[in-house]
Amino acid sequence: MEIPKAYDPKLAEASHYSRWEAQGCFAPEVNRDPQAPVYTIVIPPPNVTGNLHMGHALQHTIMDVLARYHRMLGRRTLWLPGMDHAGISTQIQVEKLLKKEGISRHDLGREKFLERVWAWKEQYGGEILNQMRREGASVDWSRARFTMDEGLTRAVREFFVRMYEKKWIYRGEGLINWCPKDQTALSDLEVDKVEKKDGKLYYLQYPVMGSDRRVTVATTRPETMLGDTGVAVSPKDERYADLVGATLLLPIVGREIPVVADGFVDPEFGTGAVKVTPAHDPNDYAMGRRHDLPQVKVIDQHARMTPEAGAEFAGLDRYEARELVVAKFAELGLLEKIVDYEFSISQCARCRTVIEPLLSVQWFLRQAALGQQPLDLIGERHEPRFVPEVPYEKVYTNWLAGLHDWTLSRQLWWGHRIPAWYDEAGNVFVARSEEDARAAAGTNELTQDPDVLDTWFSSALWPISTLGWPDDTPDLKTFYPTSVLVTARDIIFLWVARMMMTGLEFAGEKAFDDVFITGTIFDKHGQRMSKSKGNGVDPLAVFDKYGVDATRIVLASIGTTDTRWNDTQVESYRNFANKIWNAARFCLMNSEGARVGEGFEGDPQTWALHDRWITSRLQKTTRDVSKAIEAYDFHAAVQTLYHFFWDDFCDWYIELSKADVTAAEASPARDAARSRVLSVLEQALRLLHPFMPFITEELWLRLPGVGAGQLHPAYSHAEPTIMLAAYPLTREELIDERAESEIAAIVELVSRVRNIRSEMSIKPGEPVRILVGAAEASLRAVFESGSQQIARLVRASEVTVGETTGGARAAARAVLAGGAEVAVPLEGLIDFAQERERLGKEQEKLGAEAAKLEAQLANENFVARAPAEKVEELRQRVADIAQRTTALTQTLEALA
RNA sequence: GCCCGCUUAGCUCAGUGGUAGAGCACACGCUUCACACGCGUGGGGUCGUAGGUUCAAAUCCUACAGCGGGCACCA
Numbered sequence: 007m008e009i010p011k012a013y014d015p016k017l018a019e020a021s022h023y024s025r026w027e028a029q030g031c032f033a034p035e036v037n038r039d040p041q042a043p044v045y046t047i048v049i050p051p052p053n054v055t056g057n058l059h060m061g062h063a064l065q066h067t068i069m070d071v072l073a074r075y076h077r078m079l080g081r082r083t084l085w086l087p088g089m090d091h092a093g094i095s096t097q098i099q100v101e102k103l104l105k106k107e108g109i110s111r112h113d114l115g116r117e118k119f120l121e122r123v124w125a126w127k128e129q130y131g132g133e134i135l136n137q138m139r140r141e142g143a144s145v146d147w148s149r150a151r152f153t154m155d156e157g158l159t160r161a162v163r164e165f166f167v168r169m170y171e172k173k174w175i176y177r178g179e180g181l182i183n184w185c186p187k188d189q190t191a192l193s194d195l196e197v198d199k200v201e202k203k204d205g206k207l208y209y210l211q212y213p214v215m216g217s218d219r220r221v222t223v224a225t226t227r228p229e230t231m232l233g234d235t236g237v238a239v240s241p242k243d244e245r246y247a248d249l250v251g252a253t254l255l256l257p258i259v260g261r262e263i264p265v266v267a268d269g270f271v272d273p274e275f276g277t278g279a280v281k282v283t284p285a286h287d288p289n290d291y292a293m294g295r296r297h298d299l300p301q302v303k304v305i306d307q308h309a310r311m312t313p314e315a316g317a318e319f320a321g322l323d324r325y326e327a328r329e330l331v332v333a334k335f336a337e338l339g340l341l342e343k344i345v346d347y348e349f350s351i352s353q354c355a356r357c358r359t360v361i362e363p364l365l366s367v368q369w370f371l372r373q374a375a376l377g378q379q380p381l382d383l384i385g386e387r388h389e390p391r392f393v394p395e396v397p398y399e400k401v402y403t404n405w406l407a408g409l410h411d412w413t414l415s416r417q418l419w420w421g422h423r424i425p426a427w428y429d430e431a432g433n434v435f436v437a438r439s440e441e442d443a444r445a446a447a448g449t450n451e452l453t454q455d456p457d458v459l460d461t462w463f464s465s466a467l468w469p470i471s472t473l474g475w476p477d478d479t480p481d482l483k484t485f486y487p488t489s490v491l492v493t494a495r496d497i498i499f500l501w502v503a504r505m506m507m508t509g510l511e512f513a514g515e516k517a518f519d520d521v522f523i524t525g526t527i528f529d530k531h532g533q534r535m536s537k538s539k540g541n542g543v544d545p546l547a548v549f550d551k552y553g554v555d556a557t558r559i560v561l562a563s564i565g566t567t568d569t570r571w572n573d574t575q576v577e578s579y580r581n582f583a584n585k586i587w588n589a590a591r592f593c594l595m596n597s598e599g600a601r602v603g604e605g606f607e608g609d610p611q612t613w614a615l616h617d618r619w620i621t622s623r624l625q626k627t628t629r630d631v632s633k634a635i636e637a638y639d640f641h642a643a644v645q646t647l648y649h650f651f652w653d654d655f656c657d658w659y660i661e662l663s664k665a666d667v668t669a670a671e672a673s674p675a676r677d678a679a680r681s682r683v684l685s686v687l688e689q690a691l692r693l694l695h696p697f698m699p700f701i702t703e704e705l706w707l708r709l710p711g712v713g714a715g716q717l718h719p720a721y722s723h724a725e726p727t728i729m730l731a732a733y734p735l736t737r738e739e740l741i742d743e744r745a746e747s748e749i750a751a752i753v754e755l756v757s758r759v760r761n762i763r764s765e766m767s768i769k770p771g772e773p774v775r776i777l778v779g780a781a782e783a784s785l786r787a788v789f790e791s792g793s794q795q796i797a798r799l800v801r802a803s804e805v806t807v808g809e810t811t812g813g814a815r816a817a818a819r820a821v822l823a824g825g826a827e828v829a830v831p832l833e834g835l836i837d838f839a840q841e842r843e844r845l846g847k848e849q850e851k852l853g854a855e856a857a858k859l860e861a862q863l864a865n866e867n868f869v870a871r872a873p874a875e876k877v878e879e880l881r882q883r884v885a886d887i888a889q890r891t892t893a894l895t896q897t898l899e900a901l902a
Numbered sequence: 903g904c905c906c907g908c909u910u911a912g913c914u915c916a917g918u919g920g921u922a923g924a925g926c927a928c929a930c931g932c933u934u935c936a937c938a939c940g941c942g943u944g945g946g947g948u949c950g951u952a953g954g955u956u957c958a959a960a961u962c963c964u965a966c967a968g969c970g971g972g973c974a975c976c977a
Contacts, residue, residue: 011937199973207977224977238977271977280977289977349976397906401972404905408973495971530914532970563916568907568970572914574926581925581939592936641916645924660936668935757943763931764943770932801934855921862920867957876920876958883921 009594013587015553015580018704023139029725033146034082034485036730039720045076045083046488048469049145050501051153053092054127055099058137060527060535060561060571061494063545066143067561068522068640069492073144074696075635076489078733080720084485086472087145089132091154093461094188094356097420100126116419123420137546142554142699144729149481151472153464154422161471162422162464163438165508170436174372175414177426177434181291182413184364185354186309190417191368193460194410195500196355207347208332209277211340212237212254215262221246221254222342224276226349227286228335229327232259232315233304236282238293241267243278258334259316266297285365301365309362324362369424369457373409379510380503381406390491390506393522393638394566398498405499414460421458428453466504469517476512486513490520498523522638525567532570543571555698556580562697563644582648583701586694589656590705593684596667601711602688605681610740615792616662618745620686623654629736631693644697651690658753659686662795684709688716695728703728748788752796755789755828758820759800762830765844766818766837773803779811780826789826819845819897821890827897842901849894856887 030036034044047069052062069085077083100123101111111119138145151158169175183192208228211220221237234256239246250267263282270293271280284294285301294301304315311319311327319327335341352361383389384403392398415424427435427443429452437443444450467475469491473482487509491502502521509517527543529535535542548557556579610618627650634643660667666679688709695702706712706728713726721730759776768774776796780786786807789796793805811819811829818830818841859880862868869877 009936012939013937226977272975276977278977282977287977289975347976397972400906404973526971567915570914572926575914577939578925581937584937584939588937588940590936595936645916649924656936657941664935760942761944767931770934770942859921862958865957868920869957871957872920880920 009591011588011591013553013584013701015549015555015583015700018700019140019142019549019554022700022703023142026144026727026729027139027147029727031724031727031729032085032144033148034084036724037077037080037082037720038723039080039082042080042082042720044484044489045073045081046086046485047073047084047490047492048086048472048488049088050491050493050497051088051090051151051465051468052134053095054089054131054152055092055095056134058134058141058545060543060545061524062134063141063557064524064527064561064564065492065494066138066141067558068524068565070141070143070558070699071562071635071640071696072490072492074699074729075733077144077729078692078695078718078731080718080732082484082720084149085143085145086149086151086485087135087138087143087147088151088468088472089135089153090461090465091127091152091421093416093418093421093458094190096123096127096131097418098188100420111419119419140546140549140554142558144699149472153461153468157474158464158467158471159422160438161467161475162459163425164476165463165467165512166425166459167436167438168512169371169376172375174375175369175436176372177367177369179365179367180370180411180413181285181288181363181365182368183352184307184362184366185357185359186307186362187357187359188354188418189307191364191366191413191415192354192361193413193462195462197352197361198355199350200353201348201350205347205349207276207345207349208335209342209344210257210281210335211342212256212263212281213340214249215253215255217252219249220340221249221265221279222277223279223281225281226347227328228331229311229319229324230283230286230304231256231281231331232311232319232327233283233285233302234259234263234281235261235284235294235299235302236263236297237265238268238271238280238282238297239265239278240271240273241269243271243273245273245278257338257340258331264297264299266293266299268293268296286363288363291363291365303365305362305364307362307364309360368413369415369426369455369459370411371414373412373507376507376511377406377409377503380506380516383506383510383516389516390518391520393520398495398521398523401495402498402503406503412460414463415455415457416460417456418458421461422464424455424457424459426455428455462500462504465501466508467512469505469509470513482513486517487515488518490522491518492522492524494526495523520638523566525564525569527564528568528570530570530572535571548573548576552576552580553583553700555701556583558699559644559697562640565638565640567641582652583698585652585656586691586698586701587705589651589660590687590691590708592660593680593687594708596680597684597710598680599672599677600680600684602681602684602709603711603715605678605685610742615745615748615788616659616795617682618742619749620654620659621740622742622745623650624686624689624734625736625738625740627654628689628693628734629738632733632736635696647690647694647697651694655686655690658749659683661799665794665798681711684711688712689734692716692728692731692734695731699729706731751785751788751822751824751826752792754822755826756796756799758822758828759802759830762818762820763800766830766832766840768832770801773801774830774832775804775806776800776802777811777817777829777831778805778807778826779809779829780807780824781809782824782826785824785826821848821893821897823886825889825893827893838901842898845894845898845901849891849898852887852891852894856884856891859884859887 073083073085183197185192205226207224207226209222209224211222213220223237237254249265252265253262256263270289282290282293282299284291284299285303286305302314304312305324306312309324311322313320354361425436429447429449435443435446437446443452469488473486475482505517529541533541556576559579560576627646630646631643663679663683667683669676691702691706714722716731718732724730778789789807797805811827816833818832819827821827863880
């Protein structure tokens with residue numbers, strides 16, 4: 007057998023994925039059991055412009071673990087992939103390319119520009135999909151969707167038209183977030199609030215007409231005063247009570263504006279008087295409507311001043327205008343003061359440009375209406391179930407409870423065009439197609455609305471649209487609702503909540519049962535990874551360095567935790583992969599005559615102790631890992647697998663089996679022992695497969711005896727592959743507590759002797775004799791029957807088991823559980839002082855523990871109020887310690 | 903202003919009302935016939951601070967501190 011000593015991940019990663027794909031293993035149709043339960047995940051579609059980052063890798067790993075696990079359990083499993091057209095990002099990407107050619111999208115015109123975007127998408131878009139292959143993502147490529155597919159476009163129009171018919175979508179004038187750089191409206195969720203330190207608050211004085219009084223207003227944006235149409239004060243504010251209804255003369259502009267009383271105004275803040283600019287501030291907009299104040303637009307979509315701002319200002323940038331306004335106020339003697347002031351500003355989440363609130367005609371969706379069903383569902387039934395529940399259920403609920411209208415229209419070209427047409431008179435016709443619109447309008451002379459929809463509008467439909475909605479397709483019937491949504495927390499509002507809205511509204515059922523929110527991966531300093539900071543860790547580089555499987559298992563155990571990335575944890579799982587490789591290498595090097603699935607025949611009670619033990623450990627591992635995956639506790643699942651494989655299987659089972667497995671002479675006993683290690687390995691590989699698909703497949707296929715017999719019945723027709731093997735089920739009847747405690751006794755014995763060897767500086771190669779004493783016959787039997795194995799593990803030339811270890815003075819000793827003890831005779835080698843010190847330390851430790859326990863038992867309240875079994879347990883421990891202490895004392899006395 | 907999370911070994915993180923855990927790092931010893939990406943042994947924490955509840959608190963409650971997040975507002 008020529009198996010390399012070190013595992014090379016590239017070997018396994020090169021071939022298996024394309025074979026799985028070619029054999030149709032990723033499609034739910036591979037499952038031939040029509041009765042099988044269904045398991046569905048739709049991927050959060052990455053942006054077509056995107057590249058794989060750690061966040062994706064984390065989400066994809068979680069989804070793949072779940073998909074592979076449920077697939078191995080025989081569920082009809084669909085993990086549906088796809089991409090998002092990513093409106094602004096994509097448009098800007100292509101515009102950048104055009105700029106290099108010296109042209110703008112306007113030079114090309116809308117149609118030609120869109121042709122360019124599609125061409126770009128075909129050529130460069132979706133690199134991330136190839137990167138997903140590298141990850142091992144078991145997605146059904148045959149069902150891959152793009153949010154601008156024909157089918158999804160139909161879904162978008164259907165959504166829009168139905169909402170319009172319900173009057174939940176409307177067109178109207180509103181104050182929206184405008185990005186002066188991207189030249190489009192944005193929803194509230196696409197705007198970030200940023201704390202700014204170096205702001206200023208300007209105190210401006212407005213003269214009261216017919217009086218020499220002045221009203222001072224405080225503002226952070228003096229330039230907007232050009233659009234002021236009122237000043238508001240609190241109705242409770244006595245300072246201004248007599249001014250309500252008075253008229254002010256707006257400086258510079260010369261406009262006469264009223265003083266109004268409005269409850270919004272906080273008399274404690276600033277001067278208690280607020281300038282009102284209805285066209286450029288959300289609160290002022292609302293106040294303006296309450297008091298019928300005119301809206302004067304003084305800033306345009308390029309964030310420059312309009313002609314309405316006055317000839318001096320028209321065309322100036324908003325910040326230039328600010329300086330000029332302040333200078334004029336100073337000149338007029340109306341600038342009271344300027345103070346430093348911290349305030350936050352709104353930025354475009356994409357390009358960081360300061361947002362300009364702008365009054366314009368847009369399309370809106372009444373989210374509060376659409377959000378009612380999700381709000382009821384989470385309130386009444388706690389659905390969907392969030393993992394982790396805290397804090398996300400609350401975050402989600404609070405957002406749904408306070409929904410505002412969603413600004414849908416975007417002044418872009420790339421995206422779903424709004425299905426609204428206008429006739430020459432300006433009448434609007436919303437329809438599923440231009441033909442329908444024409445029919446409704448009774449004319450062919452229609453112009454379609456030039457705007458497109460927010461990218462998230464099509465995303466909101468993702469779970470249903472990808473499965474065929476608005477048609478009632480077999481896929482929709484079969485795979486909806488989906489089982490779980492795995493995503494990052496920053497799109498709970500943008501996406502998760504909205505999918506619940508559309509799912510409940512259009513499919514009549516929640517979009518998913520569970521929502522798994524992954525943690526955030528920071529750099530090693532705790533900083534968020536970002537392109538601009540250049541501190542991102544490239545998953546592909548980590549794959550190259552440590553292998554995909556090692557990276558995946560680290561990501562899986564990160565799960566919902568915020569964590570600082572460091573390569574050392576990946577390195578340790580790279581080592582784990584190598585451990586698996588070498589354990590398999592050992593099994594395969596000794597596999598002549600062995601077959602997977604054999605070696606464990608007959609009544610388990612007749613099996614050797616270590617075989618009963620590993621079988622029991624395997625059952626508990628299977629049980630715990632399955633439970634952990636079902637509870638989305640991937641960290642626990644990984645820990646359990648790691649320790650089972652490394653500690654139980656490699657450190658102990660293989661070592662305990664070694665003599666039998668490596669026997670020089672072929673024999674049925676040797677074949678059986680070899681089959682057993684092979685069979686346990688095979689089960690372990692299946693348990694590990696969802697986390698580490700590549701190495702497990704690579705090794706599994708090499709095991710003698712694997713084939714159709716290991717496949718889940720639903721896949722029995724398929725080519726053998728571990729990904730279609732049955733996930734192990736727990737066989738409770740094979741859990742053997744007695745075997746576990748007996749092996750624990752042997753493990754303790756071996757560890758104590760090794761400790762003695764190490765502390766006494768006995769050369770590793772030097773054989774020792776050991777004497778084991780146990781008063782209890784059953785324990786003696788365990789040591790006696792294991793004496794060959796014990797001898798091997800501690801490098802003993804002789805293991806003698808008796809009722810006592812005898813009185814040999816020149817021996818190092820240790821006290822074991824169950825009243826047993828072990829002695830290592832060290833004729834002429836022992837340093838009595840050193841041995842006394844070693845035992846003395848141990849005695850001290852026991853004494854301290856006993857004192858603590860006895861104090862507790864002496865507490866009447868404890869004995870009276872603690873559960874009886876707890877008290878009994880403590881008494882047991884005290885008795886055990888007492889026994890050990892007695893034995894230690896005798897040993898020490900013998901040494902004296 | 904409102905809401906929330908985190909604080910455990912040098913590092914990254916688990917965990918839990920009843921004997922403090924892992925990996926890495928560290929120390930010592932090992933060419934032990936699967937593996938030095940390994941084997942064996944060992945050291946290391948008053949579980950952020952102060953109170954409270956309890957027979958028992960690192961775990962539950964309260965306050966505080968530090969770090970971080972979300973929402974609202976910001977004239």
